[in-house]
């Protein structure tokens with residue numbers, strides 16, 4: 001039985017389409033990539049792909065990664081500016097035994113040579129928000145609520161698993177800043193023997209716990225996806241709190257090879273979507289650890 005899970009409300013419509021692809025026999029890698037492409041192409045989602053919010057210098061710089069759960073190969077692009085679908089570039093790089101993580105100009109050149117569509121990823125609305133914020137540079141970086149990284153994990157009917165992530169990172173980040181999203185083990189991890197996990201939120205915090213690898217490791221030791229998510233987030237957040245830090249913007253999802261899902265968060269509410277043969281459903285996980293439950297789209301924040 002196939003299952004697909006994605007972060008935030010923005011993944012909900014994309015997962016409905018990807019779920020139909022899986023039902024028609026598409027492999028996990030295709031479902032993951034097509035779901036993320038749909039999010040990247042939508043300018044209303046201001047933290048992913050086209051229309052992502054700019055860095056301090058007014059450039060929209062994008063990170064994306066893809067991991068194949070059978071081979072443990074991954075591919076990633078970092079700080080690309082004019083690649084229309086960074087996830088497609090990451091997917092192509094994942095086939096390579098070396099040179100599979102490319103940054104900046106080299107990554108853009110790779111995408112161009114591979115024949116991937118290029119475009120100016122800035123939108124008038126995004127640039128307007130940037131102009132409004134330029135004068136207020138002292139505001140600390142914040143992983144803004146409701147529209148963050150799109151992370152998608154899938155297992156297909158034959159048991160193959162894949163993971164993908166894509167983001168424009170944090171609004172007003174410094175030029176060259178890299179978050180957890182394109183970093184294997186932090187923003188994503190996928191091993192079809194044990195499961196897959198991905199993270200969204202404050203990348204600088206997520207990296208410190210190698211959170212996605214930590215979750216998959218706990219699943220390898222027998223934890224359910226839900227218990228692994230809760231335990232990994234709890235361990236990191238408590239450690240940070242012990243240091244006098246908040247650790248208050250960390251959310252994760254996980255998927256086991258047999259299609260069980262998990263999610264945990266330090267936010268008040270973290271929406272995510274799950275597609276299974278019968279339906280695609282929007283859920284929410286809660287920072288107070290009350291049980292994950294299905295929600296209606298208008299019950300949770302964000303575009304969809």
Ligand code: ASP
Pocket residue numbers: 143144147148149167168169170178179180181199200201202203204
């Ligand atoms: N994790 C992303 C980053 O730090 C942003 C997010 O998911 O909100 O770049």
